[in-house]
Amino acid sequence: MRAALPVCIEVSQDYWPKAKYAIRMLLEPLGLGPIFKLRSELGSHGLYYGQNPAGLPSTIIVLQLARNAEGFYDDFTAIDMTSVRWRKHADYHFPVLFSSENADDLVASAFYWLSGWQEFTVQARDQHGRFPHNASLQAILEVTRLPVVDFYRTLLRARLEGAGIKTDLRKWAGRDWAFCPTIDVDYLRHWRIGMILREKVEYFLLNRRKVGVRERWRRLFKFTHSYFSRGDAFKIALRNMYQAIRAYGNATIFLKAAAHGPNDVSYQLDQPFLRELLVDLTSDGFEIGLHPSYHAHTHIAYVCGERRALTEVTGTDPLSVRQHFLRYEPTITPHIQEAVGFRIDSSLGFAECAGFRNGTCMPFLRFDPAGNRVMDIWEMPLLFMDGALFNRQKYGPAEAIQESIELLKLCQMFGGVAVGLWHNVIGEELDYPGWGEHFEKTLRWGGSNGAYIASLQDVLSAWTGYPLGN
Incomplete structure (x- = not known):
C-alpha cells in the first residue's frame, strides 16, 4: 500500500507529463504515491517542483527546477557536458545532469535516464541496429556500473525523512531485494550442419x-x-538450469516461435522435449516469455504471429518479452510491445557489457517522448548477460563472477532487482568454457544473500502489489 504524498508541479505544459512521470518513478520505490495538486491545495506538507516556491509553508520540500531543463526537453539534443555536476554518497561519485544555482534538479536528471532520452538523440547504431554503449553518456562519464537514478532517490529520501515524511522501501515478497534469472533459448540443437x-x-x-x-x-x-554423446547438449543444459533454479525459486524462460533470417535458428515449439519440459516448468511456477525473431523489433506482424504461436503451445498469452540480440529501436519497439499486449520487457541492457542502461535497478514504466505519455509496459532492467561478459568484455569465469556479484551487491544495497540473462549452453565447455560456473555461482550468491528469486512476472507483481496475470 502506497502512502499518499501531495505534490505540486509548476512547469510548462509540455514538460509537465515528463516531470510527473519522473516524480512518480522516484517515489514509488519509497512506498509513496504522489497526489498531484495545485499550489493552493498543497497544504502544509508535500513536495513542490518548480522555480517559484516563494510563499509556500516552510514544511514543504522544494525540488528546484533547473532553468535549462524545460528548454532542453523541447527538442532531442545532447546533454551539455559543462552542466554536469558531481555528487558523492558513501564511497560513490555520481553525476547530476541538471542543476540550479542553489540545488540539483533530481527530477529532470532522473527523467533523462529513465526515458532513455539519449537513445533518441544519438544516431549511432551498431551492426545489429542497437544503441551502442560507447556512444552512451554512461560510457562518456564512466558510470555504466552505477544506478545513478537510485542515488538521486537516496538524496530525495533523506530530504523526505528529514521533513518527517515516512518512507518504506517496497519489499519483494517480504525480501529486501530480488534476483530474476532468465534464460534466452536461442537454440535447442547443438550440432547443426x-x-x-x-x-x-x-x-x-x-x-x-x-x-x-x-x-x-x-x-x-x-x-x-x-557429437556422439547421448542427448543434445543444449537440451540437457536447459533442463539442468531449470533444476538448478527451482532449488531457489523460479525464473522466466524466453522461447522463440519463428525464424525470419540468418540470425534466427528455428525449432519446433510442439516437439516432445519442449512439451514435456513445459509441463514441469508450469507446475513449478516458471514464466514462459516470448523471444521474438531477429527482425521482429520493428515488425508488428511478426510479433503478433509469434506471440500467437507461443500461446497455442502454452495455453497462456505471454506477458514478458525480450528482443533477440537485444535489438530495440526506441521509436518503434516499445509501441509494438504495448500494442500486442505485453506488460513486461527486459531488453534494456547493454549488449557489449554489464551495467545500468537506464541508470536504475528498479522496475520502471516506459515513457513515450514523442507522445509525451507514460506507456503501459514495465521495464525490468537487464543487468548482465553471459555473452557480453565472456564474448565482449573478454572475461574469464572468475572475472565474470566477480563483476556480476559486485553489480548484485549494488542492487542489494538499493533494495532493487537484478535481472541476469543466460543461454542454455552451460556444460558445453568446448565453445562456452566457464559459462556454467558463472551461472551456478552467481545464482548461489543471490540465494545465499537474501534475494527473492523468481520470474519477472512474479517479482514485479510482488513489488507493485497487484497481479499482472491474464
Missing part, C-alpha cells in the same frame, strides 16, 4: 583458429565425443 562443418573444415582442416596441430586434434576429439 553449420556447426559440424565449422569443426571439421574451418577449425580442423583450414585452421581458422590459427592454433597448433595438437590443439586442432584435441578439439576435433572433443567435438567427436560431444
Whole structure:
C-alpha cells in the first residue's frame, strides 16, 4: 500500500507529463504515491517542483527546477557536458545532469535516464541496429556500473525523512531485494550442419583458429565425443538450469516461435522435449516469455504471429518479452510491445557489457517522448548477460563472477532487482568454457544473500502489489 504524498508541479505544459512521470518513478520505490495538486491545495506538507516556491509553508520540500531543463526537453539534443555536476554518497561519485544555482534538479536528471532520452538523440547504431554503449553518456562519464537514478532517490529520501515524511522501501515478497534469472533459448540443437562443418573444415582442416596441430586434434576429439554423446547438449543444459533454479525459486524462460533470417535458428515449439519440459516448468511456477525473431523489433506482424504461436503451445498469452540480440529501436519497439499486449520487457541492457542502461535497478514504466505519455509496459532492467561478459568484455569465469556479484551487491544495497540473462549452453565447455560456473555461482550468491528469486512476472507483481496475470 502506497502512502499518499501531495505534490505540486509548476512547469510548462509540455514538460509537465515528463516531470510527473519522473516524480512518480522516484517515489514509488519509497512506498509513496504522489497526489498531484495545485499550489493552493498543497497544504502544509508535500513536495513542490518548480522555480517559484516563494510563499509556500516552510514544511514543504522544494525540488528546484533547473532553468535549462524545460528548454532542453523541447527538442532531442545532447546533454551539455559543462552542466554536469558531481555528487558523492558513501564511497560513490555520481553525476547530476541538471542543476540550479542553489540545488540539483533530481527530477529532470532522473527523467533523462529513465526515458532513455539519449537513445533518441544519438544516431549511432551498431551492426545489429542497437544503441551502442560507447556512444552512451554512461560510457562518456564512466558510470555504466552505477544506478545513478537510485542515488538521486537516496538524496530525495533523506530530504523526505528529514521533513518527517515516512518512507518504506517496497519489499519483494517480504525480501529486501530480488534476483530474476532468465534464460534466452536461442537454440535447442547443438550440432547443426553449420556447426559440424565449422569443426571439421574451418577449425580442423583450414585452421581458422590459427592454433597448433595438437590443439586442432584435441578439439576435433572433443567435438567427436560431444557429437556422439547421448542427448543434445543444449537440451540437457536447459533442463539442468531449470533444476538448478527451482532449488531457489523460479525464473522466466524466453522461447522463440519463428525464424525470419540468418540470425534466427528455428525449432519446433510442439516437439516432445519442449512439451514435456513445459509441463514441469508450469507446475513449478516458471514464466514462459516470448523471444521474438531477429527482425521482429520493428515488425508488428511478426510479433503478433509469434506471440500467437507461443500461446497455442502454452495455453497462456505471454506477458514478458525480450528482443533477440537485444535489438530495440526506441521509436518503434516499445509501441509494438504495448500494442500486442505485453506488460513486461527486459531488453534494456547493454549488449557489449554489464551495467545500468537506464541508470536504475528498479522496475520502471516506459515513457513515450514523442507522445509525451507514460506507456503501459514495465521495464525490468537487464543487468548482465553471459555473452557480453565472456564474448565482449573478454572475461574469464572468475572475472565474470566477480563483476556480476559486485553489480548484485549494488542492487542489494538499493533494495532493487537484478535481472541476469543466460543461454542454455552451460556444460558445453568446448565453445562456452566457464559459462556454467558463472551461472551456478552467481545464482548461489543471490540465494545465499537474501534475494527473492523468481520470474519477472512474479517479482514485479510482488513489488507493485497487484497481479499482472491474464
